[in-house]
Amino acid sequence: MSIDEAWDILLKYDYKRTRNREILLQFFDQADRYVTAMEVRVAVEQDNPGISFDTIYRNLAMFSKLGILDETELNGERLFRMQCATDHHHHHFICTTCGGTKSIPICPMDSVTVNLSDYEIEGHKFEIYGRCPSCIAG
């Protein structure tokens, strides 16, 4: 997702165009990988020293709820990244060293043959973890 697309969503829901949100979106746009809240904080403080935790966390949660960010959890750490372009549903390999991802075009839900007809399905998660080529090399 581009910064512009993110703003389309934010403005549609009457969120204001603020400097902090601009900084956050720009950071996620260029990061292009999963980052921890701590990494976000450190990076964002370059552009706005004195930004409060509250502002960071409040916006991260809101972005995540609106589908602008994608949120996951790895080894007890919350990770965020810009949502992929939403052309089709897919999953990811996630590098446990750098947070980089690689798309996995299949969705296991297509192959689930177990009868879950009496169940109400709310969601699913499929992720592959490991180290990417450049982290192995480096």
Add this chain to the structure above:
Amino acid sequence: MSIDEAWDILLKYDYKRTRNREILLQFFDQADRYVTAMEVRVAVEQDNPGISFDTIYRNLAMFSKLGILDETELNGERLFRMQCATDHHHHHFICTTCGGTKSIPICPMDSVTVNLSDYEIEGHKFEIYGRCPSCIAG
């Protein structure tokens, strides 16, 4: 996994047979679903009022590392359950209301056709979330 199998593992690694571990294992054995650390605490305090958080968390982490417990995360909460019998690798539907599970016999890794040969795969996660029939009923 049965309580006896859990003890086989613990004793093999020279962990001692203590009352608290016995209580913890019995609780997980009869719970047979994903429970939060808080639920563990409340339940275990019935049998040993005054058990310390430290003891609970230390043993949960150790059980999890040894493969006696299975650990996951849902909506920011850590969940634990007794590891399934290890006859074959599989995944789960998890009820977000009661923590109950249903086995999903397939593993999406079998169908992953993306070339990850330059990647070092450390693990994967596949879970389906929703509500089970008895929680839907009420």
Add this chain to the structure above:
DNA sequence: TAAAGTAATCGGAATGATTCCGAATTAAAG
């Protein structure tokens, strides 16, 4: 079955991430 040695536990303090809150600031609309 007593003693010794070491692991495990306890209780409470410390930590660390996240959230809350009231006051001040800022964006957007009129």
Add this chain to the structure above:
DNA sequence: CTTTAATTCGGAATCATTCCGATTACTTTA
């Protein structure tokens, strides 16, 4: 330019989890 409401700030509060030193309880060995 004013107004209004959203947003942010700063710091305190919360919550789960972990740490720590002192005590207790296993297990082994004699």
